[in-house]
Amino acid sequence: MTSLDGGDLDLLNPVRTADPPGDAPFTSTGRLPSRPTVTGLLRDAHATYATLDDGTVADYIPSLAAADPGRFGISVCGVDGTSFSIGDAQDAFSIQSVSKAFTFALVCGAIGHTTVREAVGVNNTGLAFDSVMALELNGGSPRNPMVNAGALVMISLVPGDSAAAKWQFLQEGMSRFAGRRLLLDVEVYESEAATNHRNRALAALLRSYGHMSYDPLLTTDIYTRQCSLLVSARDLAVMGATLADGGVNPLTHERVVDPSVCRDTLAVMAASGLYQRSGDWLYEVGLPGKSGVSGGIVTVAPGKGGLAAYSPRLDAAGTSIRGQHAIRSLSRSLGLDLFASAPVAGPAASGTPSERTT
Ligand code: GLU
Numbered sequence: 001m002t003s004l005d006g007g008d009l010d011l012l013n014p015v016r017t018a019d020p021p022g023d024a025p026f027t028s029t030g031r032l033p034s035r036p037t038v039t040g041l042l043r044d045a046h047a048t049y050a051t052l053d054d055g056t057v058a059d060y061i062p063s064l065a066a067a068d069p070g071r072f073g074i075s076v077c078g079v080d081g082t083s084f085s086i087g088d089a090q091d092a093f094s095i096q097s098v099s100k101a102f103t104f105a106l107v108c109g110a111i112g113h114t115t116v117r118e119a120v121g122v123n124n125t126g127l128a129f130d131s132v133m134a135l136e137l138n139g140g141s142p143r144n145p146m147v148n149a150g151a152l153v154m155i156s157l158v159p160g161d162s163a164a165a166k167w168q169f170l171q172e173g174m175s176r177f178a179g180r181r182l183l184l185d186v187e188v189y190e191s192e193a194a195t196n197h198r199n200r201a202l203a204a205l206l207r208s209y210g211h212m213s214y215d216p217l218l219t220t221d222i223y224t225r226q227c228s229l230l231v232s233a234r235d236l237a238v239m240g241a242t243l244a245d246g247g248v249n250p251l252t253h254e255r256v257v258d259p260s261v262c263r264d265t266l267a268v269m270a271a272s273g274l275y276q277r278s279g280d281w282l283y284e285v286g287l288p289g290k291s292g293v294s295g296g297i298v299t300v301a302p303g304k305g306g307l308a309a310y311s312p313r314l315d316a317a318g319t320s321i322r323g324q325h326a327i328r329s330l331s332r333s334l335g336l337d338l339f340a341s342a343p344v345a346g347p348a349a350s351g352t353p354s355e356r357t358t
Helices: 035-049 062-066 098-111 113-120 132-137 148-157 163-178 186-195 197-208 216-227 233-244 259-272 275-285 321-333 353-357
Strands: 073-078 083-087 289-291 296-301 305-310
Touching (some): 073 233, 098 113, 098 289, 132 197, 148 197, 163 216, 186 216, 197 216, 233 259, 259 275, 259 289, 275 289, 275 321, 289 321, 305 321
Antiparallel strands (some): 073 305, 289 296, 296 305
């Protein structure tokens, strides 16, 4: 993403934030805290991180440059359908790369994860999401479905014998994840379609390597439409909660994908969802996530729910700065971090393992 990080070799620059407020247990066990607690924690996180003014709005897609950098919303949706939002959580913005996680899930559900894995792979590239070098270094393999090259191959695998049929599959599938019909932002679509030379080049390169089974230009066009679907932070929380709920939308109760597809999707998000900073993200936040250059982030706490944020100021890798700070804090205070387990309760917990079994 040349306009944001100056090229492919963006060096890692982890973001560190202060520890979250309060004395929350910071474990992944159990359920979401009570409604008043969640509401209070969301309010605190929003107030704390709304003061951050670092980063810039993406401008390599011209219409994204018009986003108001001050917007900031956070939303949580539990697997029981209860939802909590603060700030600009109902603002509509184009989903951009966040869509890649859901396309992966929908395509795995339709054609099976083995075919998808063979075609795309599940390893991080360590390079920017639109890196041409990553493709060249890996013999034309996109490596994973969360970078543009992998997302383009995913589009070529979408069921349907025409571009219209493929698009219908994606729009309907994404809408089932959100629990409402998602519409195209025509302005964003036309703006990106007029300027997406790099993605067209990636699709053509994939074709030259024999990794693109569908027409490269039509594939790029469908991908651009997918990125232009309008969502809110609240929609992303519901979409994340559907992945957290074994593939059943907690609002509509419709099964969107199977539990095994959710599991595979979360694994890929954990490895590659935050671009070349996915390792930093997993280390700091402890949740599978996916971010996009319009400022949206979705994270998933399996069995608990989805947590999403929207704020358009981005770091050098293309992820919302306020969003990632807020989610890091809330992952801890809401007890979502997958790697933070509680000790076994009771007196035996203080003994050695052998003492505890006697
Ligand atoms: N449509 C954007 C692109 O292809 C998505 C990038 C992103 O959100 O990371 O560049």
